[in-house]
Amino acid sequence: xxxxxxxxxxxxxxxxxxxxxxxxxxxxxxxxxxxxxxxxxxxxxxxxxxxxxxxxxxxxxxxxxxxxxxxxxxxxxxxxxxxxxxxxxxxxxxxxxxxxxxxxxxxxxxxxxxxxxxxxxxxxxxxxx
Amino acid sequence: xxxxxxxxxxxxxxxxxxxxxxxxxxxxxxxxxxxxxxxxxxxxxxxxxxxxxxxxxxxxxxxxxxxxxxxxxxxxxxxxxxxxxxxxxxxxxxxxxxxxxxxxxxxxxxxxxxxxxxxxxxxxxxxxxxxxxxxxxxxxxxxxxxxxxxxxxxxxxxxxxxxxxxxxxxxxxxxxxxxxxxxxxxxxxxxxxxxxxxxxxxxxxxxxxxxxxxxxxxxxxxxxxxxxxxxxxxxxxxxxxxxxxxxxxxxxxxxxxxxxxxxxxxxxxxxxxxxxxxxxxxxxx
Amino acid sequence: xxxxxxxxxxxxxxxxxxxxxxxxxxxxxxxxxxxxxxxxxxxxxxxxxxxxxxxxxxxxxxxxxxxxxxxxxxxxxxxxxxxxxxxxxxxxxxxxxxxxxxxxxxxxxxxxxxxxxxxxxxxxxxxxxxxxxxxxxxxxxxxxxxxxxxxxxxxxxxxxxxxxxxxxxxxxxxxxxxxxxxxxxxxxxxxxxxxxxxxxxxxxxxxxxxxxxxxxxxxxxxxxxxxxxxxxxxxxxxxxxxxxxxxxxxxxxxxxxxxxxxxxxxxxxxxxxxxxxxxxxxxxxxxxxxxxxxxxxxxxxxxxxxxxxxxxxxxxxxxxxxxxxxxxxxxxxxxxxx
Numbered sequence: 001x002x003x004x005x006x007x008x009x010x011x012x013x014x015x016x017x018x019x020x021x022x023x024x025x026x027x028x029x030x031x032x033x034x035x036x037x038x039x040x041x042x043x044x045x046x047x048x049x050x051x052x053x054x055x056x057x058x059x060x061x062x063x064x065x066x067x068x069x070x071x072x073x074x075x076x077x078x079x080x081x082x083x084x085x086x087x088x089x090x091x092x093x094x095x096x097x098x099x100x101x102x103x104x105x106x107x108x109x110x111x112x113x114x115x116x117x118x119x120x121x122x123x124x125x126x127x128x129x
Numbered sequence: 130x131x132x133x134x135x136x137x138x139x140x141x142x143x144x145x146x147x148x149x150x151x152x153x154x155x156x157x158x159x160x161x162x163x164x165x166x167x168x169x170x171x172x173x174x175x176x177x178x179x180x181x182x183x184x185x186x187x188x189x190x191x192x193x194x195x196x197x198x199x200x201x202x203x204x205x206x207x208x209x210x211x212x213x214x215x216x217x218x219x220x221x222x223x224x225x226x227x228x229x230x231x232x233x234x235x236x237x238x239x240x241x242x243x244x245x246x247x248x249x250x251x252x253x254x255x256x257x258x259x260x261x262x263x264x265x266x267x268x269x270x271x272x273x274x275x276x277x278x279x280x281x282x283x284x285x286x287x288x289x290x291x292x293x294x295x296x297x298x299x300x301x302x303x304x305x306x307x308x309x310x311x312x313x314x315x316x317x318x319x320x321x322x323x324x325x326x327x328x329x330x331x332x333x334x335x336x337x338x339x340x341x342x343x344x345x346x347x348x349x350x351x352x353x354x355x356x357x358x359x360x361x362x363x364x365x366x367x368x369x370x371x372x373x374x375x376x377x378x379x380x381x382x383x384x385x386x387x388x389x390x391x392x393x394x395x396x397x398x399x400x401x402x403x404x405x406x407x408x409x410x411x412x413x414x
Numbered sequence: 415x416x417x418x419x420x421x422x423x424x425x426x427x428x429x430x431x432x433x434x435x436x437x438x439x440x441x442x443x444x445x446x447x448x449x450x451x452x453x454x455x456x457x458x459x460x461x462x463x464x465x466x467x468x469x470x471x472x473x474x475x476x477x478x479x480x481x482x483x484x485x486x487x488x489x490x491x492x493x494x495x496x497x498x499x500x501x502x503x504x505x506x507x508x509x510x511x512x513x514x515x516x517x518x519x520x521x522x523x524x525x526x527x528x529x530x531x532x533x534x535x536x537x538x539x540x541x542x543x544x545x546x547x548x549x550x551x552x553x554x555x556x557x558x559x560x561x562x563x564x565x566x567x568x569x570x571x572x573x574x575x576x577x578x579x580x581x582x583x584x585x586x587x588x589x590x591x592x593x594x595x596x597x598x599x600x601x602x603x604x605x606x607x608x609x610x611x612x613x614x615x616x617x618x619x620x621x622x623x624x625x626x627x628x629x630x631x632x633x634x635x636x637x638x639x640x641x642x643x644x645x646x647x648x649x650x651x652x653x654x655x656x657x658x659x660x661x662x663x664x665x666x667x668x669x670x671x672x673x674x675x676x677x678x679x680x681x682x683x684x685x686x687x688x689x690x691x692x693x694x695x696x697x698x699x700x701x702x703x704x705x706x707x708x709x710x711x712x713x714x715x716x717x718x719x720x721x722x723x724x725x726x727x728x729x730x731x732x733x734x735x736x737x738x739x740x741x742x743x744x745x746x747x748x749x750x751x752x
Contacts, residue, residue: 003721006655007635034617041609042635043472043654044617172512175542182535183528240530247528251536253493254520255543256588258510409510412494414454414485 007042011050016059016078019070026075030060030068057081172257176265179252181272186240190277190322193236197229198284201300209296216297224303233277233318234325241270241326242333249337250413263334263408267401270326278318282311320390324397331400334408442505444469444590444622445490450499452485459485461646463499467622472612472636474654475626476726477643483626484523486643487594490624491520504589519544519588521579523595527567533578534563537585544586551615552585558607572599580608584615592624609636634722644730658719661685661728662702665695666715674713678706685728699728 002010015030024030033051037044051068054060059074071077098108181187205223209216245266252262284301293299306314336344445467452460459482467473475483488494489501492509501507506514519540527536537556541547556563559577570578576598583591596608613636616623627633634640640657642650650657664671671694675681678700686697697720710717720728 003658003719005719006658008655034614037617038610038613040635041613043638044613045471045638046635046655172516172543175539178542179539182539183530183532185530244528247526248531250493250522251525251527253491253515254522254525255540255582255586256491256512256515256518257543258492258512258515260510261512410495412488414488414494 007040008046008049008053011036011040011042011047012053015050015054019059019074020078020082024070026070026072028070029066030070032067172261173264173268176252176257176261177268177272179248179257180241180244180265180269186237186244187273187276189240190233190237190273191280194229194233194277194280195284197232198281198301201226201228202294202298205298205300206296209298216293220293220298220300223298223300224308226300226303227305229281229301229303230305230321233281234322237270237273237277237322238326238329241266241273242329244269245330245333246337253413259409259411263405266330267327270330271323274319274322274326277322278315281306281318282315285314286311320394320397324393327397327404328400331404331407334404334411337413338407338411441469443467444504445624446500446502447490448500450486450489450501451497452489452494453497458646460489460496463646463648465641465648465651467624467641468639469622470620471638472616472623472625473639473641474630474633474637475624475641475643476628476630476722477626478628478730481643482646483643484594485646487520487592487624487626491515491518491590491592493520516543517588518590518592519583519586520592521583521594521596523576523598524572525575525579529566529568531567532563533561533565533567533570536567536578536582537563540582540586544588546587546619548585548587548615551611552581555581555584555607555611558611559604573601573604574599576600577604584611587615587619587621590622590624594626595628596625597627597629605632609633612636630723630726631721640722642726642729649729650725654722657725658722659701661697661699661720661725663695663697663718663720663724664710664715665693665718666713667692668694670713670715671696674706674709674715677709678703680706685731686724697724697728699725699731 015024015036018024018030030051031039033044033048036042036047036051040047051060055062055068057077058071059077060068061071063069094108094112098105103111201223205219208214208222209219245262249262252265253259257265281301285306288294288299288302302308302314306317308314332344332347335347339347443466445465447463447465450460450463450465451458463486475487477483485494489496490503490508492501492511492515495509501509504514504517508514508518533556537552541549541552555577559574559581561574561577561581565574567575567578576596577600580593580596583593583596597605600608609632612623625633625637634654637654640650640652640654641648642657650660652660664674668689672681675684675696675698680698680700683698683700684696685699688695702717707717
């Protein structure tokens, strides 16, 4: 875990990414607080706090006496959240960088379009510019 | 001592109160014990166990007694063989030999003192109290001394049975042990060995409380004190007609065994109390 | 509160999933220290310490060498007698109190044992001392640390001696478990074993753990709470996450940085400063408030959180009220007492 963000937030992000990637399907159980704590070598309370932020957002829910499960519609919620953050997290830095290196809007869009095309074709490594 | 007793009482009530809130983290399968772990006296026995945990410690005293006795006997046999002397004369000379007393007293000291000195923080770390560690050490000294005394008395009995190891030599049944019943020999031996360890523990306590400098000062102080006392006694002897100290000495003659054993006994009792009083307020950083 | 963790914790009722404040009102504190002072001759080792430690958490006691960590820990379990003040542990006075002490374990750095004792002697006594002793865990750890039960304690290397202490501390499952600098001579692999086993066992059998260290970053993530001891006094006691907010890093062109520091009145709170060309980086030992953050954004300065080690270093170089910036490299590593 790095120091740039609170650890509980990193825990929550990690689980979110795993849900988006399909590692944990909806209505499937996620690892316990203690398992997460051990995996990341962090205090169980911190892991619990990370999980609780996901509960508060309706992504996980608790089954009494069994454990934590991915809520139905969790992927939907996460996707929406990430889409909301997309501009902030990726587009803004891209714009800043593009301006710094003298790219015009067309330059930037062309590069992005080419990358998206390569990913769609199944080989994200091929096109490097 | 009364303050110490008061501490114990508080202990019991505190324990009961704390016991009520001891629910956390007690997985049923592991705990099993339910109540509090046995506190107090049980832990003094645990400290005793700590001292006894290395078996070789207990054999040192008896072992040294047997070895020294054998050496004394060998020396006697050599003298007997190499000279024209009568067995009775050699034997008579041997009964003044106190080597076995000294070695039986001193050899176990090093082990005891290092066990207390080096083991104190480890024992306290395992949740024992100073009281446990200290009285555990006293009990251990008692057990060790009893074993050493027993080994010695067994040798005396053998010596008597074999009429001086078939040579008419009494190397162990010496004057120091009274040459009386085996029981009295055992008690004298026990008192000597135990007393030596108690006095050594006093100095261990001083070391733990006041460090090396404190130990040095206390040893020098004791030596000075002894010289002064000896001086007074000697001057009393030289002017034995006059009252004061000589009256004390006369009184001593009325005691069984004379003044010396009683004075030493008093010193041991004072060491016992003083050692604890010093140790109980020691801090271990 | 109980319901919050049961599904994951299984056998851990009574532990909160979200734990932030150093003391939760629901449970009696495991340690209560009031007005504690201890002097050794002319040295004031501990100065007016007030401390309440919440139960069933992992507390980190941090501070530079000579700050008084060992003295404080020794006082908690009654091994050092206070000059003044009171120490209560697990609901009772700890000094010479068997009902309390029998539920504690205190593992010293460089713990010494009588010369003739062997590893299995030490473990045997520890087993008898604690009703909740886990022999299986002790065996496993003995193997993990490659410790020979027949080895004489006198012949153990520093690292092996530390390992033995860790085994005793973990397997005893004492309600209050104290480790004083459990690192001496341990390589990173062995330290990893310690962290893993500690977390594993703590998760299943919560108890109050205090670990003192000056290697802060390595255990920062393991901690619930942090206590910073500086020159015999507690200068910080907070949850680990909040403690991290006690300082921040600021980077940018020199005079922009200076301007910001002046504007937020934190010129005297700079604990570390490094410059390359016209760029400078400072660590400010103050919480990052909204005003400062906004100002930084306006000036285009980089603002970053710092590691706990950096917070400790920052708090250590500046006295709580103080204003003496020092251009030290890594203050916490310097070691010696000021």
